[in-house]
Amino acid sequence: HKGNHEHYMQKEIHEQPESLTTTMRGRLIRGGTCKAKTVLLGGLKDHLKTIRRSWRIVFIGCGTSYNAALAARPILEKLSGILVTMEIASDLLDRQGPMYREDTAVFVSQSGETADTLHALEYALQNAALCVGITNTVGSAIARKTHCGVHINAGAEIGVASTKAYTSQIVVMAMLALAIGGDAISNQARREAIIDCLFDLPNKVRDMLKLDQEMKDLAKLLIAEQSLLMFGRGYNYATALERSLKVKEVALMHSEGILAGEMKHGPLALVDESLPIVVIATRDACFSKQQSVIQQLHARKGRLIVMCSSGDATAVSRQKYSGSAKTWHKGSLKCQKLQKVHLSATFQKKWIT
Numbered sequence: 001h002k003g004n005h006e007h008y009m010q011k012e013i014h015e016q017p018e019s020l021t022t023t024m025r026g027r028l029i030r031g032g033t034c035k036a037k038t039v040l041l042g043g044l045k046d047h048l049k050t051i052r053r054s055w056r057i058v059f060i061g062c063g064t065s066y067n068a069a070l071a072a073r074p075i076l077e078k079l080s081g082i083l084v085t086m087e088i089a090s091d092l093l094d095r096q097g098p099m100y101r102e103d104t105a106v107f108v109s110q111s112g113e114t115a116d117t118l119h120a121l122e123y124a125l126q127n128a129a130l131c132v133g134i135t136n137t138v139g140s141a142i143a144r145k146t147h148c149g150v151h152i153n154a155g156a157e158i159g160v161a162s163t164k165a166y167t168s169q170i171v172v173m174a175m176l177a178l179a180i181g182g183d184a185i186s187n188q189a190r191r192e193a194i195i196d197c198l199f200d201l202p203n204k205v206r207d208m209l210k211l212d213q214e215m216k217d218l219a220k221l222l223i224a225e226q227s228l229l230m231f232g233r234g235y236n237y238a239t240a241l242e243r244s245l246k247v248k249e250v251a252l253m254h255s256e257g258i259l260a261g262e263m264k265h266g267p268l269a270l271v272d273e274s275l276p277i278v279v280i281a282t283r284d285a286c287f288s289k290q291q292s293v294i295q296q297l298h299a300r301k302g303r304l305i306v307m308c309s310s311g312d313a314t315a316v317s318r319q320k321y322s323g324s325a326k327t328w329h330k331g332s333l334k335c336q337k338l339q340k341v342h343l344s345a346t347f348q349k350k351w352i353t
């Protein structure tokens with residue numbers, strides 16, 4: 001039931017602290033009698049050795065599920081040392097791309113029934129790859145046909161746009177990376193830091209959701225726009241793609257997620273005083289590069305909304321508004337308001353770093 005919420009999507013967005021907790025329950029273990037921090041994925045324990053011996057791990061999915069895999073790829077690469085590639089299910093089928101028995105193919109799907117992903121699974125099975133599912137729906141076709149897998153346990157997702165499944169999928173793939181990476185001494189510090197961050201994640205999400213009203217105010221001022229660009233890099237390239245997908249399908253507005261590292265190879269031509277641009281600049285390995293992206297966008301008088309980690313408002317905004325703020329949309333009441341929201345819209349966002 002929707003409870004106090006206006007629609008299921010809103011309910012599911014607000015459920016994330018609980019759905020993330022359920023995703024990790026019984027799988028992420030720390031403290032107590034067992035001091036070491038460990039990961040236990042029941043559905044994979046008999047297959048980890050085979051996965052570790054694979055030539056590559058290939059993530060396959062569509063839409064939001066693909067984006068979730070893209071967000072998790074760097075962690076898996078770092079912890080496993082195995083080549084990790086990405087396939088959009090329909091494109092793999094269109095190309096009849098290479099797939100070998102030495103591959104581990106990971107199928108990511110909330111519903112477990114998406115036709116393209118299911119066909120790609122059949123293709124991978126024919127090519128004798130080890131097929132792993134990451135699904136939300138117990139008993140779904142993908143859960144049944146994969147050799148093994150992990151249920152994300154996010155609870156039923158009724159809203160058409162995938163929301164809470166996205167964050168649970170990323171968490172499952174981070175746990176998958178920890179499980180495949182094993183307990184190599186060289187990874188110990190990184191493993192423990194990731195596990196601590198995962199335990200902390202539901203609280204971080206709870207804090208984020210307190211910004212709901214501020215986001216609604218900002219959204220009201222953007223809804224009349226033609227287009228909205230999202231710039232991210234590193235882990236947050238996936239965030240940029242996923243957000244622009246949501247803007248398209250929920251707000252019915254054109255939006256494009258852009259890899260910030262590609263900005264000067266074409267997209268910079270779009271930047272002017274009117275097109276709103278969201279830049280994700282959290283405290284991760286890409287922070288200083290994003291600071292310089294912000295400066296370059298500012299030099300072009302870009303209309304920026306910067307999403308940054310807690311406490312970084314100054315680090316990402318000092319140069320941003322001086323000078324050009326007054327030149328945006330002179331005159332109309334709506335646009336004066338827009339400026340005001342811009343000035344207060346630098347808010348806190350903390351992702352898995």
Ligand code: UD1
Pocket residue numbers: 041042043044132133134135138142143144146147148149150151152
């Ligand atoms: C399982 C039980 C859970 C129980 C726990 C106790 C189910 C669905 N889950 O959770 O209720 O509390 O043991 O130890 O009964 N699988 C696939 N493809 C997929 C997803 C899963 O083949 O896409 C397979 C797994 O390899 C596994 C089984 O389905 O054999 C259940 O997976 P999962 O629910 O993730 O396992 P547990 O977390 O151990």
Ligand code: F6R
Pocket residue numbers: 062063064065108109110111112113114117160161162163245246249
């Ligand atoms: C976006 C969305 C779609 C799905 C895609 C894959 O909000 O819902 O892009 O993510 O159709 O669906 P699943 O994950 O069920 O395979």
